[in-house]
Amino acid sequence: MDFSVLLVDDDERIRQALGLALADEGFAVEEAVSGEDALRRLGTDLFDVVLLDLMLPGVDGLQVCRTLRDQGDLPIIIVTARTDTPDVIAGLEAGADDYVTKPLVASELAARIRALLRRRGGPAQNVSHRIEDLEIWPDEGVVHRGGEEIRLTRTEFRLLAELAAAGGKIVTREQLLHRVWGYDYYGDTRLLHVHIRRLRTKIEHNADDPVFVLTVRGSGYKIGPPR
Amino acid sequence: MTVRRPSLRWRVAAALGLGSFLVTSLLAVATWNLASDYMLRQRLQATTRQAEVNLRLVEAAVRTESDGLTELLTGLTTDPDSTIMLFRSGEVLTSGRQVDPGVVPDDLLSLARSGVPARQRLHADGIPVLVVAQPLTTTRGLYVELFPLVQLDRTFRFLSGLLIAGTVLSGLIGMALGSWASRRALRPLSQLTVAASRIAGGDLKARLPDQADPDLAPLATTFNSTADALEQRVLRDARFAGDVSHELRSPLTTMVNAAAVLRRRQAELPGTAGKALGLLTSEVDRFARMVVDLMEISRADQDGDLDAFEPLDVGGLVHGVAGIRLGEDVEIVVDPPSPLVLGDRRRLDRVVGNLIENAECHAGGAVRLAVLRHEGNVRLEVDDAGPGVPGEMRVQVFERFTRGSRAGSRGTGAGSGLGLALVAEHVRRHDGKVWVEDRPGGGARFVVEIPEAAS
Numbered sequence: 024m025d026f027s028v029l030l031v032d033d034d035e036r037i038r039q040a041l042g043l044a045l046a047d048e049g050f051a052v053e054e055a056v057s058g059e060d061a062l063r064r065l066g067t068d069l070f071d072v073v074l075l076d077l078m079l080p081g082v083d084g085l086q087v088c089r090t091l092r093d094q095g096d097l098p099i100i101i102v103t104a105r106t107d108t109p110d111v112i113a114g115l116e117a118g119a120d121d122y123v124t125k126p127l128v129a130s131e132l133a134a135r136i137r138a139l140l141r142r143r144g145g146p147a148q149n150v151s152h153r154i155e156d157l158e159i160w161p162d163e164g165v166v167h168r169g170g171e172e173i174r175l176t177r178t179e180f181r182l183l184a185e186l187a188a189a190g191g192k193i194v195t196r197e198q199l200l201h202r203v204w205g206y207d208y209y210g211d212t213r214l215l216h217v218h219i220r221r222l223r224t225k226i227e228h229n230a231d232d233p234v235f236v237l238t239v240r241g242s243g244y245k246i247g248p249p250r
Numbered sequence: 251m252t253v254r255r256p257s258l259r260w261r262v263a264a265a266l267g268l269g270s271f272l273v274t275s276l277l278a279v280a281t282w283n284l285a286s287d288y289m290l291r292q293r294l295q296a297t298t299r300q301a302e303v304n305l306r307l308v309e310a311a312v313r314t315e316s317d318g319l320t321e322l323l324t325g326l327t328t329d330p331d332s333t334i335m336l337f338r339s340g341e342v343l344t345s346g347r348q349v350d351p352g353v354v355p356d357d358l359l360s361l362a363r364s365g366v367p368a369r370q371r372l373h374a375d376g377i378p379v380l381v382v383a384q385p386l387t388t389t390r391g392l393y394v395e396l397f398p399l400v401q402l403d404r405t406f407r408f409l410s411g412l413l414i415a416g417t418v419l420s421g422l423i424g425m426a427l428g429s430w431a432s433r434r435a436l437r438p439l440s441q442l443t444v445a446a447s448r449i450a451g452g453d454l455k456a457r458l459p460d461q462a463d464p465d466l467a468p469l470a471t472t473f474n475s476t477a478d479a480l481e482q483r484v485l486r487d488a489r490f491a492g493d494v495s496h497e498l499r500s501p502l503t504t505m506v507n508a509a510a511v512l513r514r515r516q517a518e519l520p521g522t523a524g525k526a527l528g529l530l531t532s533e534v535d536r537f538a539r540m541v542v543d544l545m546e547i548s549r550a551d552q553d554g555d556l557d558a559f560e561p562l563d564v565g566g567l568v569h570g571v572a573g574i575r576l577g578e579d580v581e582i583v584v585d586p587p588s589p590l591v592l593g594d595r596r597r598l599d600r601v602v603g604n605l606i607e608n609a610e611c612h613a614g615g616a617v618r619l620a621v622l623r624h625e626g627n628v629r630l631e632v633d634d635a636g637p638g639v640p641g642e643m644r645v646q647v648f649e650r651f652t653r654g655s656r657a658g659s660r661g662t663g664a665g666s667g668l669g670l671a672l673v674a675e676h677v678r679r680h681d682g683k684v685w686v687e688d689r690p691g692g693g694a695r696f697v698v699e700i701p702e703a704a705s
Contacts, residue, residue: 034500036501037507039504040507040511041504043508044510104496127503128510195566241563241590242563
């Protein structure tokens with residue numbers, strides 16, 4: 024059996040149709056009708072991924088997203104009505120790993136979920152990386168800075184691991200979107216920007232003057248030089 | 251041939267310059283007449299008095315038949331340039347500056363001989379003089395004295411030079427003043443032009459600053475309220491289009507997913523029902539695409555999220571899109587080093603993708619993609635080997651819902667009818683241009699030009 028998905032949407036027809044289509048793709052789908060309902064179910068059952076509509080009655084999607092992120096690194100994909108609204112950025116800032124736009128098609132969604140849940144991307148990573156006082160242990164999925172563990176979400180960790188695996192070479196935005204999120208080409212760079220920013224606030228001493236994750240103008244990112 | 255009318259500014263400047271020139275020249279002529287007349291009269295009076303005194307002395311000397319007449323005449327010519335001539339019974343006595351007596355006009359002499367003192371201005375041996383001729387009362391003869399007018403002439407020349415220079419200068423100052431004043435007066439108009447062209451260019455937020463001047467305030471107020479109304483209207487229309495497609499999204503999500511479930515089971519529905527199902531599911535997909543494109547267009551009309559602009563490597567972008575949309579056999583040319591533009595990646599992806607898709611739908615697929623530098627722009631060319639686009643359709647193809655009736659277009663599964671319109675919208679947003687032309691060797695060439703960014 025594949026993964027279990029919690030589908031949070033207040034539109035019953037969407038829940039039914041998407042539920043059927045996702046089941047066809049091999050997912051076990053549970054439904055929640057509101058933010059409260061979703062939080063209650065997440066308190067009792069275990070899910071692999073949450074599919075979260077941002078426009079919910081009562082506790083809205085952003086709030087649910089923040090609550091879940093505070094509790095752990097459960098992968099969250101938000102469902103938005105428009106790609107251009109501040110909703111997308113707000114959702115990503117609130118901790119979502121990825122987003123899809125209505126009308127979403129189950130097959131594309133399935134690809135997104137699988138990419139998100141792939142255990143680890145990239146080449147064999149049984150070597151650890153060290154940049155100044157930052158230590159990355161790809162196999163264990165942990166990051167230490169100055170001996171203390173830093174909690175990263177799965178997506179943030181994979182982003183960092185991809186950059187570290189390139190060993191100081193430039194990794195283009197397209198490569199990152201492909202390797203971390205599984206986008207073929209049409210990836211939204213805002214997704215990357217928000218995650219890079221969030222990663223920096225967690226691992227850098229000063230997020231405005233990064234030394235670990237460096238921007239290469241016009242092309243992508245690279246990891247800072249080891250010392 | 252049309253003669254271009256000079257600008258208002260120049261006309262105002264010329265009118266003011268000409269007016270000021272005319273007024274000052276009138277004043278100058280009047281000044282000249284009064285001053286020269288006065289000075290000349292003064293000089294005439296002085297010389298006349300002098301001549302009378304001299305005449306009396308000479309007459310006295312002539313009467314006494316004094317031998318000292320020559321000395322007296324010499325003594326009388328105090329000015330080195332003045333000349334005294336005594337016409338007496340056929341001989342002429344001259345003293346002072348030597349001048350040929352012939353320069354004195356005959357009618358002046360005959361007038362004096364008839365008993366009337368006469369005077370005349372003339373040039374004698376290169377200098378201006380005043381000739382005063384008086385008859386001797388005691389004996390027959392004429393006393394003629396030539397007073398130099400060099401000093402007066404110099405004064406006149408200076409005065410006329412001063413007046414002419416003043417007139418010309420005042421004309422020039424008038425022109426400069428006119429130019430400056432009209433520019434000041436027209437400044438609100440140039441602000442209006444800037445604001446209006448910003449609005450025409452799509453910036454609905456452009457307004458005129460408040461004017462303190464009571465003559466200009468109504469213009470600014472009217473313009474701003476017009477712009478407000480326009481902005482409201484455009485926003486309302488865009489919001490409506492956005493709301494409509496937004497409301498369509500939820501049912502559409504249900505439909506496309508239900509259609510996906512059905513398509514998976516199409517084999518279970520044989521015959522007519524299966525065929526109908528095939529039609530239904532493919533139309534649902536097309537409908538969904540149309541709504542998504544419509545939404546993107548209405549958004550392109552609406553927002554101005556320029557903060558999404560970043561430096562983009564066009565060559566990499568084209569390679570990336572082509573990599574998933576095209577086969578290996580399509581030629582891709584990129585001018586090295588690959589040029590950069592400042593743009594929104596998602597939109598430029600759509601531009602390239604839609605052009606490739608357009609070639610697929612209507613011309614059997616793209617045969618060549620090129621990224622070139624051209625006069626400060628980055629030029630993207632998408633070539634196909636299809637039937638080309640006829641001249642009368644070349645503007646129309648970029649309009650919304652223009653369906654190609656071109657040969658070779660696929661009957662089913664064709665695009666939303668918005669693909670090229672979206673390309674045009676997105677390119678416009680990047681301050682670029684898009685058009686279609688003939689490809690050398692047959693087919694169509696879609697060309698996009700976007701300003702190149704400094705690398």
